[in-house]
Amino acid sequence: MKNLNILVLGSGGREHTFCWKLAQSKIKHRLFVAPGNAGTSRLATNLEIGVNDFEALKDAVIQNNIDFVVVGPEDPLVHGIHDFFLNDAQLKKIPVIGPQKWGATLEGSKEFAKAFMSRHNIPTAQYGSFTAETLQEGYEFLEQMNAPYVLKADGLAAGKGVLIIDNLDHAKKELSNMLVHQKFGKASSKVVVEEFLSGIELSCFVLTDGTHYITLPLAKDYKRIGEGDTGLNTGGMGAVSPVPFADEKFVNAIQETIVKPTMEGLKKDKIPYVGFVFIGLIRVGDAPFVIEYNVRMGDPETQVVLPRIKNDLVELLYATAMGKLAEVELIVDPQSATTVVAVSGGYPEAYEKAKRIDGLPSTSSTMVFHAGTTLQQGEIFTNGGRVLAVTSLGDDHKEAVQKSYELMEKISFEGMYFRKDIGFDL
Ligand code: AMP
Numbered sequence: 275m276k277n278l279n280i281l282v283l284g285s286g287g288r289e290h291t292f293c294w295k296l297a298q299s300k301i302k303h304r305l306f307v308a309p310g311n312a313g314t315s316r317l318a319t320n321l322e323i324g325v326n327d328f329e330a331l332k333d334a335v336i337q338n339n340i341d342f343v344v345v346g347p348e349d350p351l352v353h354g355i356h357d358f359f360l361n362d363a364q365l366k367k368i369p370v371i372g373p374q375k376w377g378a379t380l381e382g383s384k385e386f387a388k389a390f391m392s393r394h395n396i397p398t399a400q401y402g403s404f405t406a407e408t409l410q411e412g413y414e415f416l417e418q419m420n421a422p423y424v425l426k427a428d429g430l431a432a433g434k435g436v437l438i439i440d441n442l443d444h445a446k447k448e449l450s451n452m453l454v455h456q457k458f459g460k461a462s463s464k465v466v467v468e469e470f471l472s473g474i475e476l477s478c479f480v481l482t483d484g485t486h487y488i489t490l491p492l493a494k495d496y497k498r499i500g501e502g503d504t505g506l507n508t509g510g511m512g513a514v515s516p517v518p519f520a521d522e523k524f525v526n527a528i529q530e531t532i533v534k535p536t537m538e539g540l541k542k543d544k545i546p547y548v549g550f551v552f553i554g555l556i557r558v559g560d561a562p563f564v565i566e567y568n569v570r571m572g573d574p575e576t577q578v579v580l581p582r583i584k585n586d587l588v589e590l591l592y593a594t595a596m597g598k599l600a601e602v603e604l605i606v607d608p609q610s611a612t613t614v615v616a617v618s619g620g621y622p623e624a625y626e627k628a629k630r631i632d633g634l635p636s637t638s639s640t641m642v643f644h645a646g647t648t649l650q651q652g653e654i655f656t657n658g659g660r661v662l663a664v665t666s667l668g669d670d671h672k673e674a675v676q677k678s679y680e681l682m683e684k685i686s687f688e689g690m691y692f693r694k695d696i697g698f699d700l
């Protein structure tokens with residue numbers, strides 16, 4: 275095979291993990307990442323280009339002879355980066371791993387996702403969808419539901435667009451705030467009101483080349499800032515894979531009632547889709563229900579899913595780009611992986627940056643994945659809320675997380691915080 279030039283888009287722990295796994299490939303390749311972080315700079319050439327700067331990305335793709343692009347975050351997908359490539363004479367033959375705008379609407383619009391699930395009989399919470407013009411109907415819909423009330427801004431709202439409210443009057447007020455007073459800007463000009471589902475959440479990932487698909491290992495993430503799942507929602511404080519409570523019967527139910535109809539639904543609707551489908555699930559009783567779709571890998575779930583995949587990732591993604599996923603057999607490490615995320619003090623609210631990070635391991639055999647980090651004169655400084663994630667493997671999640679904590683104890687920066695209970699509920 276010829277030497278492959280690969281461009282990864284994004285700058286988080288997910289993208290560092292992609293680079294780490296791609297870098298292990300036996301296929302000759304060169305890695306580029308835009309914009310990347312201090313961690314990716316050791317494995318790839320960081321390009322100072324934002325993920326939504328399509329014109330600058332085009333120049334970089336041409337200049338560096340990129341063979342295919344892997345898109346990390348949802349934003350450029352929802353904004354149509356794949357379509358941009360297809361509509362450009364110089365870029366149209368360069369595969370993009372990540373769906374076109376239409377498929378990305380599964381994440382970009384909650385209403386679109388709910389209608390998709392309803393059309394294909396995929397188990398999910400009952401819902402209604404409302405605009406400022408139908409506010410009154412929204413109130414009536416809320417009146418005939420039971421508390422708690424789930425209100426979701428239709429569009430992307432940086433993970434903040436979901437409200438769960440105990441009281442009916444408060445729910446009505448917030449519905450009006452979202453629709454009439456644009457609480458989440460344009461994202462809440464439509465609102466999905468949903469039945470509340472009670473259960474434990476987990477994440478399922480599928481990789482598709484548009485025809486065939488493979489289901490990747492399940493994972494569970496820890497979204498709240500505080501121990502015991504308390505406090506504000508974050509981008510993710512830790513993750514484990516596999517998910518101990520997902521037994522064979524439950525895994526089969528996910529495959530049969532959710533993964534299959536989702537992937538067949540894309541085909542029936544003729545929605546072209548190459549890339550990752552991230553299905554956010556909740557177990558209600560014995561049955562899986564879909565909470566949401568995302569059109570990318572999860573962060574920090576990637577930090578526990580990719581280390582368990584034994585396949586050569588360049589081979590796997592190249593097969594995806596070439597429509598040859600049917601020829602690939604997924605090989606999964608039976609060990610457990612855990613990751614613990616270290617954040618800046620104050621996150622997810624205001625926090626300070628530019629704190630020097632000490633104690634980072636020098637060997638690349640450890641899995642310390644950078645997120646908000648930057649390299650300055652040979653030293654590494656914090657540059658975001660989520661700073662890094664420490665992944666370990668073990669015979670079970672308890673052994674793995676113990677190793678993650680041992681490694682984490684050696685790392686320090688001013689204001690550093692991490693949850694000390696990742697996986698303890700399992
Ligand atoms: P979403 O952005 O749709 O993933 O929602 C964010 C979070 O809100 C989810 O991870 C769940 O914890 C919670 N959530 C969303 N929808 C529901 C629902 N119908 N019932 C219970 N919790 C929900």
Ligand code: GLY
Nearest residue numbers: 495510572573574
């Ligand atoms: N860990 C959840 C997400 O990536 O959206």
